[in-house]
Amino acid sequence: MKRRTLLAGLTIGGLAMAGCSNSSSGGGGGEAVDVSDTEMEATIEFAAWESDFDWDSVIKGFNGKYPNITVQITKSPFKEFFTRLQTQASGDNLPDAFMMNGPNFQLYASHDILVPFDSAVEAGELDFSNYPEAMEELYTYDGIPYAVPTSYDSIGLWYNKDLFEKAGQELPTDEWTWDDLHETSKAISEALKDDGIYGFAGGAYNQELFYNLIFQAGGEVLNEDATKAQYSSEGSREALQFLRDMVEDGSSPSIQTTADTSPDELFKSGKAAMVYGGSFRVQGYVDSAVGESIQVVRLPKGKQRGVVLHGGAIVANASSENAAAAAAFAIYHGSEEGQQIIGESGASIPAFQGTEQAYIDAHPEYDLTIFPESAEEYGFPYPVSANTQAWLAVESDMIPKILAGDLSVEDGTAQLDEKIDALLAEEADQ
């Protein structure tokens, strides 16, 4: 709960500072842009990765308000998206507007690349109280917001009714605890062993799996100001140990298995009765073999409730000559109208609070309300730092080993902290 007060405090502080504006210290201030001219002419390039949003309709809607701005969209595969951006950055040739995510945001914000949106907030064009707190925190740097949120993801417990029936177990509820999860998984794994079916799909994803457990156990990934890693804190260790135990006693498959058959693949092919799945999985589940036998509930609680909140946003290139047009596009897509279009695709939860209904309605057969609800009630922001990708690489090297038992939880988390602390220290130098 202390965390939430802090979050609230940051939010208010951030808004207050944004209101005061022009506090652009060394790292971070592009010039403020004015988006009030709806007749402005420009052609802008918008770089995106394939995300199932109906960008064409968003652009059409945008042209309703700004008829003379042409938006050209360039799509790249997600895997290579940021490599491509970096290459363009080396030639000072970043697109006018582009999609952004949490792990990469601070890198760009701290180098004066992005257009600040504080002036837009001041002018009333943009209001962050429309978005979840965690989103605002994710995309604010040095007290100034540099992005307009697109959508966010929350995590839920998906389960397969048919498999539960087959194993004779009671269906999960919103009131479940970690122990319920463990016991039921074990029972299902044992009952359906001969079919090669597991109770819980497990895996080693961070956003979709262990970050949630870490927060629920009262642990942290990074400390408050992102200077030290906290994998060896009590709560974090508890969470990792819990997952490790499930692998060990057969409730979830071995890490080697989930390495080449991801948890969602196992779930989709009916080889796992439960999985922690993000709100972005809906589209994939609907088309799968189990689409008609599944349902979703809130994540089980540990010491407390918690869910990782991460979302995408659109940023604008401050050194582009069309920065104003790009910012206008970003703001439009984050407005109620734009967000409505985004929600209708059903790919992810639109960030504008109130428009989630479009997402929920896209697939009424599933209880999708739990996603925005849990995000609002107990969402923790996804952990980031100035150069998140660097230590994420180390995390993804070591966590699978810890969960697989190649390293003990004690030793593994200690080593992990050591390595990441070193990287975080380097960030401070840059």
Add this chain to the structure above:
Amino acid sequence: MTQAETVASAPGGTADGAARGGRRRVPNPDGIWPWLFVLPTLLGLAVFYFWPVIQTAYYSFTKWGVFGGAEFVGLDNWIGLAESGQVPRALLNTLLYTGMLLLGIPISIYIASLLNRPGLRFSAFYRVLYFAPFVSMPAAIALVWGMIFNSQYGILNQFLGIFSVPRIYWTSTEWVALIAIGIVGIWSSLGFNIIILGAGLRSIPSEMYEAARIDGASNWRQLISITVPLLSPSIFFLTVLSVIRGMELFDLIFIMIGDSNPIKGDTQSMVSLFYREAFISNNKGTGAAIAILLMLIIGALTVVQFWVQRRRARS
């Protein structure tokens, strides 16, 4: 007959072997012509390659992030590389993969010799079959092979299961993953190797085989004593090519070894290590150092191959 002599007497030739070696050189009224011939290449190389290499070498001594600001740090990156312990393993993995590609050459020789049997029907059809992998898109190939190697539903494990072979985690077991990747590498290069070797085989006069058969040599003996030695220029060519391709290993790892894989850290290649440092960790200085290191290693390997070839040709 000139050609047979040429084959026998011409080694692969090192760069300076051309100047020495046992070859007469045309006395030289070449004048400015050589320069004109190489000018376009040299010019393009200077702009697009040589200058970047200088830049890269320079950056290897700096701390260089995504957004400019390269700060000189002397040998820090190099020392960091030496200490991190990742390079030796990445190098080992790369060499092992290269070794597997080289293993593909004897297999190719065998297949090519089968294809070249006189009177073999459907040889054109077989050739297309063997060449097909060479033609396809690496990304799709890696995806399909990933599915074939899948521990749960992959065809390979299902097939082995018929013989009661226990389930193998092809892409998530240390070292085994490298073998899996190597299999894909051999698979995709067989076609080209067979074409080259096939061409080489055709120019071996069949009289030699007839003579050997009359002397009572078995097929195997013929292969070893006639085919392989006379193919040695083609084989040399393919080994140099395989080494270059092997050292460039990246795509297969990028696609087949995912993030939740416990062996990810141990199964990097030199190029994937470079990519990781430069584009993921945003340590372009360290990445530059890895690139330079890789260049030196490949260069050394190539020199060694040329040298070995020269010595063999001389003996």
Add this chain to the structure above:
Amino acid sequence: MSTTTDVATMRRSRRRRKRRAGAPSTSNVGAHIILSIGGFIMVFPFLWQVVMSLSSTAEVTSVPPTFWPEELHFENYVEVFRQVPFLDQLWVSIRVTVATVVGQVVLCSLAGYAFARMRFAASATIFAVMLSILMIPNQAYLIPQYQIVQKLGWLDTVPGIVVPMIFSAFGTFLMRQFFVNLPTELEEAARLDGANSFQIFWRVMLPLARPSISALAIVTTLAAWNNLLWPLVVTSREEHRTLSVGIASLNGQYVIDYPVMMAASLMAMAPILILFIIMQRRVIEGLAHTGLKG
């Protein structure tokens, strides 16, 4: 050239005679068995791709795998055209590939010949340095080359994709090897006839080099056709992108539409495969006669 044609005719007639004489077709049964098994292994992933391209998404990731879909989803192929500007990108790929092949053949033959046959200052050193530079993997050149291409104003254009790709260590090495192995008598004879260096190259050497050029052309075609990272980085507009980029862009962050992707990559592979089938005999015969002797 007449020598080689005679050899070809002789060989063909010898083969025909052998067949008629009841050639050892029994001993070839073993060969057929091995070749068929091997051939099946080679082709299996494609057969699998074809099956996947006609399946539904659920069937593709099912455990155990679906060997034959319930219904044939031919619409996946149609879907490709919806999601990717296939014809535009096909055209770009063709232009890029042809330009790259032509560029490489020209540059590598010229340079290869010069390094093999001509004497000029420090040629050995230059050759060695050149080879080692070109052996650095392309990822390392990504950023510097991007900056250069940008300065030249070639971003998002075919020259931008092609020009850095026409320099090849393999190509120069290959051509040099070939020229080194040609007998010097040919050159001497031409010189006695009063030809200058270029004429010797153009009239005498180059025609003989057809086999090596064929090999180079094959390798370059495939590398250019399938190249992903560089074209992805250099281009922005969909219509300016190559096919390999377009197909890779089908991959979503979380959802890969396997059937459509497989359909797309089969369609992208088809032109090259067809080209090879048509050219196969020419290529192989060509390679065989003066032989790619390294």
